[in-house]
Amino acid sequence: xxxxxKKVELLKMAVKGSENAHCPYSNFRVGAxxxxxxxxxxxxxxxxxxxxxxxxxxxRVAIWKAVSExxxxxxxxxxxxxxxxxxxxxxxxxxxxxxxxxxxLVISGDSQGNYLGEKTVRxxxxxxxxxxxxxxx
Ligand code: THU
Numbered sequence: 001x002x003x004x005x006k007k008v009e010l011l012k013m014a015v016k017g018s019e020n021a022h023c024p025y026s027n028f029r030v031g032a033x034x035x036x037x038x039x040x041x042x043x044x045x046x047x048x049x050x051x052x053x054x055x056x057x058x059x060r061v062a063i064w065k066a067v068s069e070x071x072x073x074x075x076x077x078x079x080x081x082x083x084x085x086x087x088x089x090x091x092x093x094x095x096x097x098x099x100x101x102x103x104x105l106v107i108s109g110d111s112q113g114n115y116l117g118e119k120t121v122r123x124x125x126x127x128x129x130x131x132x133x134x135x136x137x
Contacts, residue, residue: 002035002075002105007118010078011109013041017058018080018111021045029111030058030087033078036071059093063100076105078113086116088124097121098128 002010010033018031025048032044044062048055056064059079066074077097081087086108089097097106102122109116122128131137 004115006035007076007078007105007107008113008115010035010041010076010107011080011113011115013043014058014078014080014109015111015113017043017045017062019045021058022047024048025050025052025055027082029082031080032058032062034059034062034066035075035077036066037073037075038071040066040069040071042066042069042071057090057093059089060096063093063096067100072100074100074104076107078107078109080109080111080113082111084110086110088119094121094125095129098125098130102128102130 013033014031018029021029023029023046030046034042042062042065044058046058079087105118107118
């Protein structure tokens with residue numbers, strides 16, 4: 001469980017993540033900060049590509065960084081987008097989140113890192129395709 005202060009701290013870190021986004025094509029700047037169970041935070045910004053299809057969302061950049069550093073269990077991910085609207089992950093990123101559990105938190109904020117809401121991965125992915133489907137656990 002993380003308290004409100006920590007959630008806002010994570011949102012502010014997501015803003016930091018957005019500062020290194022590479023988004024010349026959409027100009028849609030997204031930032032993410034994922035908090036591992038170790039306590040470490042990994043930042044991400046969306047990284048676009050001229051081919052468009054090779055673009056990676058901020059959430060996955062942050063999660064790939066964490067997993068590649070050996071962190072596979074998460075407490076929460078904070079996501080911020082441009083403007084004042086709630087930012088929630090795309091469906092591909094949701095599936096990547098499911099890979100690492102259903103009971104962790106997605107915290108949504110605006111471009112300034114103001115808190116706008118939260119959901120669990122379970123809530124934003126109803127009827128999930130889970131690792132146990134293949135692993136048979
Ligand atoms: N994007 C993200 O980084 N995260 C999301 O959850 C939605 C979309 C990025 C991908 C692309 O660089 C830009 O936003 C426009 O789709």
